[in-house]
Amino acid sequence: MSLKVGKTVEGVVKGITNFGAFVELPGGETGLVHISEVADTYVKDIRKFISEEEHVKVKVLSIDGDKIGLSLKRVRENKEKHVSFEDKMAKFLRESDERQRDLRKNTEGKRGSRDTKAFN
Known part of the structure; x- marks a missing residue:
C-alpha cells in the first residue's frame, strides 16, 4: 500500500x-x-x-x-466536527472529573508525609 x-x-x-x-x-x-x-x-x-x-x-x-x-x-478531530454540544459537554465533564480525582489523589498523599511529632 x-x-x-x-x-x-x-x-x-x-x-x-x-x-x-x-x-x-x-x-x-x-x-x-x-x-x-x-x-x-x-x-x-x-x-x-x-x-x-x-x-x-x-x-x-x-x-x-x-x-x-x-x-x-x-x-x-474530523469525527468530532459532527458531535453534538451535549456530547462534547459530557466528554468535557468526564475528563474534568478524572483530572480532579488525580489532583486530589496526589495532594492527599503529600499532606500526610510531614512529621507531626515536631508540632506536639
Whole structure:
C-alpha cells in the first residue's frame, strides 16, 4: 500500500513507550504516534487511551525516509466536527472529573508525609 501524507489508514498498535505508540500499517510498515498526537488533552499515560494489539485509525502526518509520523487525535478531530454540544459537554465533564480525582489523589498523599511529632 502506498502511504501519502494526509491519508487516513487503519493499523495495529504493536508497542507502547513513554513517548508514543508504534503502529503497524498495511504493507508491514511501522509508524510512530507521538504522545502529543494521541489526544487533545494532556496525556500522561498513553495506555489510558490505547492498548497493544488494538486496531486504530491514524492519519499520516509525515514520511521522512523510513520514519512515518502518525496521529490519532487528528482522525478523531474530523469525527468530532459532527458531535453534538451535549456530547462534547459530557466528554468535557468526564475528563474534568478524572483530572480532579488525580489532583486530589496526589495532594492527599503529600499532606500526610510531614512529621507531626515536631508540632506536639
